[in-house]
Amino acid sequence: MDTTTxxxxxxxxxxxxxxxxxxxxxxxxxxxxxxxxxxxxxWMLGPEGWSxxxxxxxxxxxxxxxxxxxxxxxxxxxxRGSFREIVAPERLVSTEKWGPEWPETxxxxxxEAKGEKTLxxxxxxxxxxxxxxxxxxxxxxxxxxxxxxRLQKVLLAKRSGRS
Numbered sequence: 001m002d003t004t005t006x007x008x009x010x011x012x013x014x015x016x017x018x019x020x021x022x023x024x025x026x027x028x029x030x031x032x033x034x035x036x037x038x039x040x041x042x043w044m045l046g047p048e049g050w051s052x053x054x055x056x057x058x059x060x061x062x063x064x065x066x067x068x069x070x071x072x073x074x075x076x077x078x079x080r081g082s083f084r085e086i087v088a089p090e091r092l093v094s095t096e097k098w099g100p101e102w103p104e105t106x107x108x109x110x111x112e113a114k115g116e117k118t119l120x121x122x123x124x125x126x127x128x129x130x131x132x133x134x135x136x137x138x139x140x141x142x143x144x145x146x147x148x149x150r151l152q153k154v155l156l157a158k159r160s161g162r163s
Contacts, residue, residue, distance in 0.1 A: 007145045014129040017136060020121040021148045025155035027113040030120060031089030033154055034109065035059055043150035045069065046143035061086060065094065081107075096124075102135075103127045120148075 008020045023030060033039045037055040045052060046069070054068035061083055069077045078099065084106070085093035092109040105124050112119040126132040 007141070007148050009141050009144070011132070011136075012123070015126050015132055016123055017126075017132060017140070018121060018123045019140075019144050019148075020119065022114065022117055022119050023148070023152050023155060024117050025152075025159060026116055027111045027118045028089045029155055029158055030111050030118045030151075033151060033158070034092065034111075035088075039154060039158075040067075043154045044147050045150060046147055047139070048146065059083060059086060103131045105131075105135075120151075 006021070008018075010018045010020075012018055025033075033043065035057065037057050040057075041052040041055045044067075049072050050069050052067055052069050054066060056067075057063070057065045059065075063083045065081050065083065067079045069079075080097055081095040081104075083092070083094045085091065090111050094107050094109075095104050096107050097104045103126065105126050108123045108125070110121045110123075112121070124132075124135070126135065
């Protein structure tokens with residue numbers, strides 16, 4: 001992967017989806033953007049028209065996290081999980097649950113330094129192929145692409161001291 005403008009989405013197994021993108025920022029800054037609630041609220045929004053009024057993180061093994069997204073029309077989505085493993089600034093393993101109709105996943109984020117850039121890779125492990133395929137059909141690729149674009153903007157602003 002040699003570009004900072006596209007998200008690569010792969011299915012390394014029948015139970016996994018991996019999202020990867022090279023971002024133009026050092027690994028410590030990318031870690032901060034992924035683990036600081038005020039920064040997460042700026043970029044992890046998916047398609048246009050959504051905000052994240054709630055982003056809570058108890059960043060420790062066993063600690064919980066909670067996010068609520070809100071669309072301009074009032075529709076809300078809620079997600080919860082817990083942290084299983086934290087190796088700053090390179091690895092974060094957590095669970096994720098979107099609600100009663102979705103199964104819990106285990107998400108593994110790795111941040112690999114590539115000079116002054118960082119390869120961000122998140123692998124999502126589903127309990128079944130059917131659950132994985134259903135998640136892919138939700139528009140995951142489009143939402144991830146828009147969010148990664150926003151992440152890059154937040155990182156550039158932080159590097160230049162604008163936020």
